[in-house]
Each structure stands twice: as structure tokens, then as C-alpha cells.
Amino acid sequence: MELCLGASILKRTQPDPAVESALVERCKRQDAEAFGKIVDAYQNRVYGFVRRMIRDNDEAADITQEVFIRAYQAFIRFDGRSSLRTWLFRIAHNLCVDRVRKHDRMPTEFHLDNGSEEDGPMDVADSRWDPQHLVLDDELRKVVETAIANMSEKLRSVLLLHDQEDLAYDEIAQALDLPIGTVKSRLFLARNHLQTVLSPYLKGEVSQ
């Protein structure tokens, strides 16, 4: 069953690699104009990630500024072993973790709910998850946001970087300093959690 018509899938714009590479070289020479272009390209994406990691809009805006300030100051040490976006998300993730530790507001660890016997433990290949059929209205978006917010920081960071920011497994492994196997495990657990939360809506058990 289709819930309702919603917005089309948002495509995260990715700067042209050649242009980005030239900008990076200029930034290494402390070119403020080039850095401004990098900020323009990534500010909303970094902010989206940080906001969902710490769940406080104002503080997320401040942390996003801190991400770019640190990047600007440390650009001379950016060696290009990882991509620019991986590096930026790594800085963002580290700042989020620091902030959570400092404020001692670690989110409750998510314990996997295996679902009812009727559903079976995993039905993520269910055709209802076909992007063609999955369209979200505002209410459902809130449910998704809440489901993401209720995950542990470990699952949330991997889910956002892979499924929202389109980072590859190895890029996430670099950004979060994790083995690729752990990245895959966490991604699957996060998706399973999201599916468990959204299943009642897809079945029409929850009234819209």
C-alpha cells in the first residue's frame, strides 16, 4: 500500500572531482575564497549530519561552524589520503562524539527488537521497501527522524553516512576509524531498526 505522495528523492549534489581537487590545492595555500566555495558545497550536508547526531538545532549550527573552522585551520595537514567529504565528516563525527561526552547526554543504546513472530526476524527484502512505492509524508518523515534519533550513536552515524550521504563502506571506515565489517554490521542493524519502526505505517496499522 502506498502511504501518500511525497517529495521525490533528494540527490545530494557532489562537486566535480577536478574542481574540488583544484579547490583543495588552493585551500592548502590558505586561499579563503576557495575555502568559501567548499563551505558552500558542504555546509548543509554537514549540518544535516550533525543535527541528527546531537538533536539540537542551535548547537548543531555551532558545531558545523566549528567543523569548518577546524578544517580551515588544519587544511595544510590534509594529505588527500581520504576524500575531502570523508575528512569533513570525520571532523564532524569527532566533534559530535566530544560534545556528547562533554554533556554526558549519551543517547540510550538501542537494543534490537526482532519483531513479532508473525513478521519474522528479517524481512528487509520486502517489496514494500521498494523506493518506487516508498513515499513519505510529513508525519512519516517525523517517524523516520524519531527512529534515527532513538538509535545509538554507533548505528546512527553509520546509517546517516551510508544511506543519506552515500559514502562507501571504506570511506565510512576511514571517517569513523572502524573495520569495514563493523560498518556493515552496524548498517544492517540500523536498517533493521528503521524497518521495524516503519513497518506498521507501511502495513496501514497506524492511522495517518
Added chain:
Amino acid sequence: MNLNELLQKLESESGLNEQEQVLLDQLLAESEGVKASLQHLEEDQLSMAWRSELSSKLATMPVAPKPRWLVWIRPVAGLALAGALATVAFLPKSIDRPAPVQADVERELVSLHREVVTNRDVTEFGLTAYESRETKESDSLHDWSEADLGIL
């Protein structure tokens, strides 16, 4: 394989065997549809005021100093270059080494000499160079004059 067992392993982040890894990859491929729910989320927008604030902060921000090796690399490289040039300029004068060309000439002379000796050995009626030379010398001792020939 029991999927609940796999889930428990994933939760505890314990290592997976090859078969479990294959299964996990398969499950991840099948769950790609879940990704769409995140792709539907609206992209956050930061305000122009936020951007202006960041720009003003960046304008007053001191840039991190270069790494130490970058600070020292230029003087060290300069000294190394000067040292190399000095070595190239002064070393040939201070050390008296035999020129490699001379060695080549010596080798060539010895080789030529041996060739000549060998040729003589072959061409001069089976005599060695020494015997050949001796024969010539003995011939010169009996260098008879016209008068002597006349007597004969």
C-alpha cells in the same frame, strides 16, 4: 543458518565467518530499499546569517602553523644542495686518483702487444717471439760483407 544467531553476533560485534559475511552482504543488498526512506528526508538549510558569522570568524582565525618538517625542509634542502655543489667543485682537486682513461690505454697497449706477439708466433715459421728475435740477432752477428762473399 539461524538469522537470530547472526543478529546476536552483529549486535555483539563479534567476528563473522566467511559464510556469515556472505549472508550479511546479501541481507544488505536486499535492504537497499530502506535507504530510500532516508533519501526522502529534506536537506537542512543553514541561514545566510550563519554563513556570514562563519566568514567573519574565518577572517580573524589564525591558520595552524606548518608542520615542523615543513618549516625546516627549505633551509635543510638549501644546505644539502650547497654541500653537494661544494663536493662536486672541490673533490677532484683534493683527491689524486688515476684517471680511468689511462687504465683503458694501458689495457689497450697490453692487448695490442699480445696480439702482435701471437701474430708473430703464427707467421714466423713456428718460432716463438723470443726465438725469432734471437735468430735475427744471430743473423746480425754473421753479417757478412761483399768481400767475404767474394772469397766464397
